[in-house]
Amino acid sequence: MAAPVRERVQAVAVRIGYVPDAVARSLRHRATRAVGVLISDLRNPFYADLAAAVEQRLRARGYHMILANSDGLADEEEAAATLFQASRVAGVILAPVTALATRQLVDAGVAVVEVDRQLAPGECDAVLVENEEGARMATGHLLEIGHRRIGLLLGELEWQTATERLAGYRSALELAGVPFDESLVPRSSFTAADAARMTGELLDRRPDVTAIFATSNVLAEGAIAEIQRRGRRIMTDLSLVAFDDVPWMRLMQPAISAVAQPTIGLGRTAAELLLDRLDATAPPEPVVRRLETTLVLRGSTAPPGR
Amino acid sequence: MAAPVRERVQAVAVRIGYVPDAVARSLRHRATRAVGVLISDLRNPFYADLAAAVEQRLRARGYHMILANSDGLADEEEAAATLFQASRVAGVILAPVTALATRQLVDAGVAVVEVDRQLAPGECDAVLVENEEGARMATGHLLEIGHRRIGLLLGELEWQTATERLAGYRSALELAGVPFDESLVPRSSFTAADAARMTGELLDRRPDVTAIFATSNVLAEGAIAEIQRRGRRIMTDLSLVAFDDVPWMRLMQPAISAVAQPTIGLGRTAAELLLDRLDATAPPEPVVRRLETTLVLRGSTAPPGR
DNA sequence: CTGTTAGCGCATTCAC
DNA sequence: GTGAATGCGCTAACAG
Numbered sequence: 174m175a176a177p178v179r180e181r182v183q184a185v186a187v188r189i190g191y192v193p194d195a196v197a198r199s200l201r202h203r204a205t206r207a208v209g210v211l212i213s214d215l216r217n218p219f220y221a222d223l224a225a226a227v228e229q230r231l232r233a234r235g236y237h238m239i240l241a242n243s244d245g246l247a248d249e250e251e252a253a254a255t256l257f258q259a260s261r262v263a264g265v266i267l268a269p270v271t272a273l274a275t276r277q278l279v280d281a282g283v284a285v286v287e288v289d290r291q292l293a294p295g296e297c298d299a300v301l302v303e304n305e306e307g308a309r310m311a312t313g314h315l316l317e318i319g320h321r322r323i324g325l326l327l328g329e330l331e332w333q334t335a336t337e338r339l340a341g342y343r344s345a346l347e348l349a350g351v352p353f354d355e356s357l358v359p360r361s362s363f364t365a366a367d368a369a370r371m372t373g374e375l376l377d378r379r380p381d382v383t384a385i386f387a388t389s390n391v392l393a394e395g396a397i398a399e400i401q402r403r404g405r406r407i408m409t410d411l412s413l414v415a416f417d418d419v420p421w422m423r424l425m426q427p428a429i430s431a432v433a434q435p436t437i438g439l440g441r442t443a444a445e446l447l448l449d450r451l452d453a454t455a456p457p458e459p460v461v462r463r464l465e466t467t468l469v470l471r472g473s474t475a476p477p478g479r
Numbered sequence: 480m481a482a483p484v485r486e487r488v489q490a491v492a493v494r495i496g497y498v499p500d501a502v503a504r505s506l507r508h509r510a511t512r513a514v515g516v517l518i519s520d521l522r523n524p525f526y527a528d529l530a531a532a533v534e535q536r537l538r539a540r541g542y543h544m545i546l547a548n549s550d551g552l553a554d555e556e557e558a559a560a561t562l563f564q565a566s567r568v569a570g571v572i573l574a575p576v577t578a579l580a581t582r583q584l585v586d587a588g589v590a591v592v593e594v595d596r597q598l599a600p601g602e603c604d605a606v607l608v609e610n611e612e613g614a615r616m617a618t619g620h621l622l623e624i625g626h627r628r629i630g631l632l633l634g635e636l637e638w639q640t641a642t643e644r645l646a647g648y649r650s651a652l653e654l655a656g657v658p659f660d661e662s663l664v665p666r667s668s669f670t671a672a673d674a675a676r677m678t679g680e681l682l683d684r685r686p687d688v689t690a691i692f693a694t695s696n697v698l699a700e701g702a703i704a705e706i707q708r709r710g711r712r713i714m715t716d717l718s719l720v721a722f723d724d725v726p727w728m729r730l731m732q733p734a735i736s737a738v739a740q741p742t743i744g745l746g747r748t749a750a751e752l753l754l755d756r757l758d759a760t761a762p763p764e765p766v767v768r769r770l771e772t773t774l775v776l777r778g779s780t781a782p783p784g785r
Numbered sequence: 786c787t788g789t790t791a792g793c794g795c796a797t798t799c800a801c
Numbered sequence: 802g803t804g805a806a807t808g809c810g811c812t813a814a815c816a817g
Contacts, residue, residue, distance in 0.1 A: 183811090188585065190583075190587060192561060192564045192565050192587070193565060193810085193811075194506075194565065194567060194810050194811070195565040195566050195811090196502060196505045196506050196511065196566070196567050196811095197506050197793090197809070197811040198792050198809080198810080198811055198812080199502045199793095199811095199815080200500075200502050200503050200792095200794070200795090200810080200813045201505050201792085201793055201808090201810080201812055201813085202793085202811090203793065203794095205502065207545070211681065213526075214531075215521075215527050215530055215531035215534065216524070216527060216531050218522070218527070219526040221521050221522060221524070222521075222522055224546075225520075225521035225522045225548060228521065228546065228547065228548055229548065232547065232548075237545055237547060237566075238547070239513070239543055239544065239545055239546075239564055240534065240544055240545075241534065241538065241543065241544070242531060242534055242535065243537075255498060256543055258498045258721055259498050259499060259500065259501040260501045260502070261500060261501065261502050277496075280496065281496060281498070306566065314755075321802035326815075327648040330510070331619065365726070381773065394726060394727070397730050398729070398730060401730070401732065405710075415763065420671070420700060421727030421730070423704070424693055424700065424703050424704060424727070424731075425708070425730065425731065426707065426731075426732065428528055449804090499794085500793090500794055500795070501794075502793090502794080502795095503793070503794035503795045503796090504794080504795055504796080505795095505809095506793090506794080506795075506808095506809050506810070506811090507794080507796050507797085507809055508795090508796080508809085509809065529812095530811090648788045656803085
């Protein structure tokens with residue numbers, strides 16, 4: 174249209190504060206610029222960083238994020254999946270607790286990326302971390318410096334992250350010729366409080382453990398609290414490694430050795446995989462990405478016995 | 480309608496996977512169940528907890544959350560406000576960086592709650608924390624145990640939280656008859672790295688400081704890193720208090736004394752204020768809530784000089 | 786190049 | 802009680 178007309182119309186639009194109705198536009202286009210993001214717990218820095226990275230990439234490409242917490246509950250996850258489906262989101266990025274939600278969405282024709290855990294392999298894209306390799310590195314390091322009785326703190330055992338990290342632990346033991354001892358692996362837990370209790374039970378049952386491998390930042394938090402409560406000193410009395418490095422671990426004295434996850438990369442990759450699929454830039458078959466971890470050695474791990 | 484018919488229809492709906500289109504419904508109703516939430520930085524546990532609390536309350540009342548990060552940037556905030564307005568959200572909860580976004584939304588007739596900071600007083604609801612009182616308690620405690628030269632680490636000086644916390648610091652000094660010394664208050668900063676640098680400059684310029692009050696969890700992180708880097712010991716050499724208690728502060732040895740904010744309450748209250756206003760349960764005039772803080776004394780604060 | 790029209794999926798209104 | 806019509810605000814496809 175003519176430039177002067179265009180300008181006049183624009184001016185009026187601004188003056189009366191006209192903003193096009195995205196709802197009507199979405200109905201017309203049968204597509205929204207919203208992406209559903211479902212995580213377990215926003216208060217856990219791992220998921221917060223993940224969500225922040227996702228949001229940043231979405232925003233950069235003109236999408237926005239509907240964020241929901243599942244609290245690790247299947248019911249909440251189902252509800253969120255239905256919400257996303259009803260909202261006609263362009264796609265969904267989720268840390269699954271069950272395969273059902275993913276399946277429901279995929280069946281409904283919405284693009285899904287599973288992140289951190291994969292529960293519906295072959296049905297959608299997934300972005301994961303090298304859990305087994307990371308756990309092998311951490312355990313291997315402890316073995317190398319002489320530890321033989323290494324306690325393992327695991328989260329929800331049904332979760333892929335837990336089983337893979339357990340596999341890495343076992344694999345490192347096997348490589349070192351150290352037999353696996355079930356009594357060093359307390360029953361699953363989730364919260365820091367649970368982890369503290371588990372750590373206490375472990376130390377009571379097996380006072381001979383010389384090192385602990387906590388397989389999440391939350392579990393590490395609980396373990397540290399309990400170790401301190403008992404007046405035992407990290408590194409001197411007991412070595413500690415964590416899976417999932419978070420900023421405060423660097424501040425502890427001694428600083429906590431940890432397997433750093435590419436958390437930002439996880440979120441960034443998930444968002445890009447999804448947006449590429451929306452652009453039909455992606456291949457038709459599901460793509461799975463495994464991102465590497467890094468072992469960050471700090472002061473919390475030392476040879477046993479003094 | 481008749482029960483058997485209803486049942487048959489329901490069954491078919493489930494079988495073919497029919498989910499009502501929320502977009503069409505929203506267009507028809509001229510209202511959505513979405514709430515825009517805009518925070519500064521999801522990676523900061525304070526905002527993550529805030530967002531988690533908001534999301535929980537929204538979900539409980541049948542709303543969902545469009546979450547955006549402003550990164551403390553006015554441009555991003557403007558963009559988010561326009562997105563929210565275009566999306567015809569039921570309301571907006573935001574930690575403002577400028578008054579403009581709030582104003583734009585209020586003018587457009589959308590319900591707004593400012594949280595953590597209030598930049599458009601009288602124009603919308605707000606939920607804040609007793610910043611001045613909290614800072615007075617923290618500073619007062621340091622003064623009581625004998626400190627006289629207390630360094631103050633402040634964030635963005637334009638932000639209300641910073642000015643109020645500064646006011647609390649000054650008020651405590653005044654009550655104790657200690658003159659305010661500008662050289663103890665380095666120029667504003669924001670990130671942990673900035674705080675570390677600021678702390679270094681402060682300790683160089685004023686080697687006689689015996690205590691530091693870091694007015695956010697991020698600033699405390701930077702301060703601790705720098706103090707450790709210099710080989711100085713918290714409590715023994717230098718007392719430290721933080722504003723905004725976060726879980727890792729309890730794990731430090733000595734554990735960090737901090738002014739605990741009711742972060743979850745802040746989010747919960749913001750969501751409830753907003754939803755009440757949508758229900759027209761709220762009074763017509765803006766309501767402002769100030770939530771109390773608590774001083775949690777731990778090991779990082781001790782009398783100066785041994 | 787401008788103006789008109791039809792329909793996205795739902796819910797409300799009216800007629801039956 | 803059930804069924805048909807209308808319009809929410811936009812845009813794509815038309816006709817003028």
